[in-house]
């Protein structure tokens with residue numbers, strides 16, 4: 001059963017989605033129909049977070065979003081974090097901290113951390129350890145043991161607050 | 170082949186009309202239960218009625234001593250603003266659900282409609298004697314939560330009907346929600362318990378989750394502990410009373426063995442939660 005074509009707004013651009021089938025998740029449509037494979041697919045049941053995207057600024061698992069129901073929403077994927085090819089602050093921080101090993105979890109984690117920093121930047125506060133751990137609790141990483149990810153978050157928070165840390169100079 | 174339809178309802182009336190027009194259409198709220206089944210190929214559908222743009226379902230309001238919670242409230246929304254002060258156990262339960270991603274999408278109405286024994290809002294709604302407002306093109310009706318959930322993932326929803334709102338009382342007294350799982354995030358309850366104190370009604374009400382097909386109220390435990398509290402001073406019940414309360418709660422549980430835990434463990438754990446919740450509600454009590 002194919003759906004009527006619909007339009008998804010992803011990373012600021014409208015994309016026609018023709019020939020879609022009913023029941024396709026946003027994750028599937030992003031990867032297989034729109035050529036945006038940055039969001040990863042590991043579980044398709046909301047457990048791993050590797051498919052995390054922002055919809056209207058809120059972090060969700062794209063595998064649990066019916067693509068055809070995301071019409072009219074603003075979807076931001078990992079490809080939208082650094083549209084001009086220059087690394088975003090969270091990406092620089094992950095590189096800096098060595099928080100990427102196999103990299104499979106990284107796009108989802110970057111979206112989670114970006115969302116956290118967006119929320120915090122409203123009041124300019126520094127995220128405490130518990131807040132950070134809770135913010136990334138829906139993202140599984142099987143390589144790093146999370147230590148370097150936590151370090152990356154604190155670097156990213158500093159960058160976003162516009163501080164330059166001496167040890168990074 | 171028949172084409173699928175996706176209806177973006179704007180009002181509850183719209184949604185009911187769409188359900189009437191497309192019998193068998195599926196309601197889609199946050200998708201956190203439904204899409205898991207869709208991705209596994211277990212759920213097939215031709216028509217979807219999307220609820221997340223129905224403003225009437227998204228908010229909450231106070232009506233006298235009641236809070237009317239729109240079915241479309243997300244866990245994230247139930248955990249912020251004034252609601253945690255008004256219905257603390259519901260906010261606490263919301264905070265334990267899934268992960269930030271799940272809490273941003275998953276809704277109260279979806280949890281109630283799924284009617285899973287592990288649904289974390291259900292023991293809270295049972296303890297609060299919540300009522301469920303249902304709507305269809307034919308009209309409206311209201312059921313007690315105990316009438317609504319009829320079995321494991323079974324409920325009284327009729328074809329063409331949707332959950333519009335959940336009504337809970339504003340009570341004078343502390344509330345606790347506790348849940349046992351293998352870690353803090355992303356866990357389906359092995360057992361859960363909600364305890365609410367109603368000082369003006371002079372009772373303590375308890376809802377148990379994951380220990381029976383439907384959320385349970387341990388009536389004997391409630392009656393026992395209400396009689397052991399000095400409601401005029403609000404002082405804590407003594408150690409023997411707390412012990413008996415926990416034993417009565419454990420005895421009321423009707424758990425099964427499954428991959429998450431044994432029945433014996435669940436009965437034990439729910440007794441531990443009962444004691445812990447009571448002592449938090451009445452600090453200073455002997456443990």
Ligand SMILES: Cc1cc2nc3c(=O)[nH]c(=O)nc-3n(C[C@H](O)[C@H](O)[C@H](O)COP(=O)(O)OP(=O)(O)OC[C@H]3O[C@@H](n4cnc5c(N)ncnc54)[C@H](O)[C@@H]3O)c2cc1C
Pocket residue numbers: 045046047195196197198199200201202203204205220240241265266267268271274275276277278279280281282283287288289290326330331332333355356357358
């Ligand atoms: C990774 C993960 C972790 C989870 N963790 C928890 C947890 O800790 N605790 C917990 O309780 N649950 C948990 N869940 C389950 C799920 O998130 C909740 O049950 C959630 O409340 C479902 O709401 P939804 O809006 O996403 O429902 P949907 O998936 O949109 O819908 C679920 C069902 O309810 C029906 N429905 C939805 N809204 C209405 C309505 N207004 N009227 C009538 N029918 C309706 C739908 O048709 C469907 O049958 C988890 C799920 C995932 C994927």
Ligand code: FES
Pocket residue numbers: 040041042043044045046047048049050051052061062063064
């Ligand atoms: S693929 Fe979506 S959470 Fe794992």
Ligand code: FES
Pocket residue numbers: 099100101102103104105106140141142143144
């Ligand atoms: S770097 Fe391999 S899963 Fe996280």
